[in-house]
Structures are given as structure tokens and as C-alpha cells.
Amino acid sequence: MKTFILLLLLTFNPFPKQAQEDCPCCSSEHHEFDFWIGEWEVFNEKGDKIxxxxxxxxxxxxxxxxxxxGATGTSGKSFSYYDSKDQTWNQLWISNSGNILKLKGTASKGKMVLKSDLQESEKGKFYNQVTWxxxxxxxxxxxWILLDENGKKIGKAFKGIYKKKN
Structure with missing residues (x-):
């Protein structure tokens, strides 16, 4: 009888799998982008607040x-997340001008490097690559730089220095 009850408990676990996972987003990989968390003032290379x-x-x-x-009225939101299935970081950025940017990449040694799929415009094909x-x-x-199809830098879209607000 004890064996039957034990088998029954193992087969029909009253605790769902999700409840057993204490923190599904607490791996070290999920914290690789934590250095970006905060309330920031952003400056250009000349030191002007942008x-x-x-x-x-x-x-x-x-x-x-x-x-x-942005200081000029631009705004935008992004969601970044670590996908443990393919071990990549992903970001979806949407701005008030309607621009949508999807990025994917990895972190290493205090850097996060995310890159878009190949984009096409009237000027040609390019990748967006953003490094924090x-x-x-x-x-x-x-x-944020632009790369040609061969990975060569062809332009700069944005460079900002984030400083914590006091």
C-alpha cells in the first residue's frame, strides 16, 4: 500500500512545475545587463545633455x-530579455517616430552587444549594432553603429554616455 501511495504522489504531483521554480529569471545570465539598470542622464561626446x-x-x-x-522631444521604450533557450539577449525598441528595432546578441566582460537582422533602405543594406x-x-x-553586409562600419547612429542621476 505504501508503494502505491508513493507512486500515486510521484505521478500526480500536486505542486505544478512553475511553483517549484523559485526564480526562473535569476540565473547569472539574466543579470548580465544589470549594469544598465538605473535612472540616467545621457550626454553626447561633447558633454551636452541629450x-x-x-x-x-x-x-x-x-x-x-x-x-x-530625449531633450528634443524624442521618446522611446525598449524591452530587453535573456532567452535561455538560445542563450541570447534580445531587445525590442519602439520610438515615438514609429521606428522599430529588433536586436539579438550576447554579453561579455562588461559589454552587451546586440545586432539587428540585415536591413534594407534606399541607400543599401546594413546592420544596426548597439554596444553598451x-x-x-x-x-x-x-x-549604435551601422555595419555593411560584410561587418564593416559605415556610420554612427548614436553615441551616449549614461551618468546616474543624483
Whole structure:
């Protein structure tokens, strides 16, 4: 009888799998982009303030949400997440001008490098590549460049230095 009850308990587990997972987004990989979390003032290379950005972890750290407000009235939001199935970071960016950017990539040594699929415009084909770098002083540099089909840099879309708000 004891064997039957044990078999019954093992077969019909009253605790769903999801309840057994204490924190599905708590792996070290899920925290690789934590250096970007914070309330930021963003400056260009000349030191002019170009906007503010609130970056926060949501949904028990399963999503990193970005809320950009540019000094010229531009705005945008992104959701970044780690996909453990293919071991990549992914970001969906949407701006108030209707631009949509989908990026995928990986983190390594204090950097996050995300790249788009090949894009096509009237000027030709290109990739968007955005790199966030954690700097020794706690700031973060975001460098968005354009690459040709062979991976050669053909332009710069954005470069910002993120400094924590006081």
C-alpha cells in the first residue's frame, strides 16, 4: 500500500512545475545587463545633455524596461530579455517616430552587444549594432553603429554616455 501511495504522489504531483521554480529569471545570465539598470542622464561626446533614461527590471527580473526621453522631444521604450533557450539577449525598441528595432546578441566582460537582422533602405543594406559598455566610473556608454553586409562600419547612429542621476 505504501508503494502505491508513493507512486500515486510521484505521478500526480500536486505542486505544478512553475511553483517549484523559485526564480526562473535569476540565473547569472539574466543579470548580465544589470549594469544598465538605473535612472540616467545621457550626454553626447561633447558633454551636452541629450536626454534621460529610466532603465528598470520588471517581472521578477525577466524583463529590463527602458524609458527614453530625449531633450528634443524624442521618446522611446525598449524591452530587453535573456532567452535561455538560445542563450541570447534580445531587445525590442519602439520610438515615438514609429521606428522599430529588433536586436539579438550576447554579453561579455562588461559589454552587451546586440545586432539587428540585415536591413534594407534606399541607400543599401546594413546592420544596426548597439554596444553598451560599463565604464570604470559607473557610467555606461551606448554606441549604435551601422555595419555593411560584410561587418564593416559605415556610420554612427548614436553615441551616449549614461551618468546616474543624483
Amino acid at each position: 536626454g534621460e533614461n529610466l532603465v528598470e527590471a520588471l517581472e521578477d527580473h525577466c524583463i529590463i524596461s527602458e524609458n527614453w526621453k 559598455t560599463k565604464n570604470p566610473d559607473g557610467s555606461v556608454t551606448q554606441n
